[in-house]
Amino acid sequence: MLMTKNSLLVLGLLVFGLSALTLTAQTPTLVGAEEAAFQAAVAQVAPSVVQIETFGGLERADEELVADGPTTGTIVEADGWIVSTLYSFRQQPASILVTLPDGSRAAARIVARDYSREVALLKVDSDDPLPVARFAPKSDVQVGQWTVALGKTYDKQSVSQSVGIVSAIDR
Numbered sequence: 001m002l003m004t005k006n007s008l009l010v011l012g013l014l015v016f017g018l019s020a021l022t023l024t025a026q027t028p029t030l031v032g033a034e035e036a037a038f039q040a041a042v043a044q045v046a047p048s049v050v051q052i053e054t055f056g057g058l059e060r061a062d063e064e065l066v067a068d069g070p071t072t073g074t075i076v077e078a079d080g081w082i083v084s085t086l087y088s089f090r091q092q093p094a095s096i097l098v099t100l101p102d103g104s105r106a107a108a109r110i111v112a113r114d115y116s117r118e119v120a121l122l123k124v125d126s127d128d129p130l131p132v133a134r135f136a137p138k139s140d141v142q143v144g145q146w147t148v149a150l151g152k153t154y155d156k157q158s159v160s161q162s163v164g165i166v167s168a169i170d171r
Helices: 002-048
Strands: 049-055 059-061 064-066 071-077 081-085 095-099 105-114 119-124 146-151 160-165
Touching: 002 049, 002 071, 002 146, 002 160, 049 081, 071 146, 095 119
Parallel strands: none
Antiparallel strands: 049 071, 049 095, 059 064, 071 081, 081 119, 095 105, 105 119, 146 160
C-alpha cells in the first residue's frame, strides 16, 4: 500500500512536471507568434504614418506663449488626405507642415474638424501617390481584441508604437 501511494505520488509529480515542461515549451512559440504579428502590422501601416508640425496660432497662458509640439497623422487616401487628432488644430495655425514617408515636407491645410470625435482632416498636395493605411472593417473589430497605435510625434522617420485592447465599440 505504501508502495502504491508513493508510486502514485511520483507518477502525479511526473505528469505535473511534464505538463509544466509542455507549457514552458509552448509559451515561447506563442510569444514569438504574437511578436511576429505585431511586427507585421507595424511594418504594413508605418509607411502611412506622418509627422505634422504647426506654426503660429499660439495661445497665451499667463503672458507666455504656449506652443503645441509636433503631432502625428495617418494617410487615408493616396492623393494626400490625412486624419489627425484635433488637439494641435484648436487654434488656427498660420502654417502646417507634414513630413511625408519619403522624408520630404509638404504644406497642409485643414479641410474639416470633427469636435465630437476630436479629429481633423488635412490635405497635402503630392505629385506621387502616397502610401495608405488599410483599416480593419468595423464589422471585424470586437471588444477584447489587441490594437496597435502608431505615431511619429518625436521622430520624423521612425514610428512610436503602443499596444492596447479594444474596450468599447460605437462610443
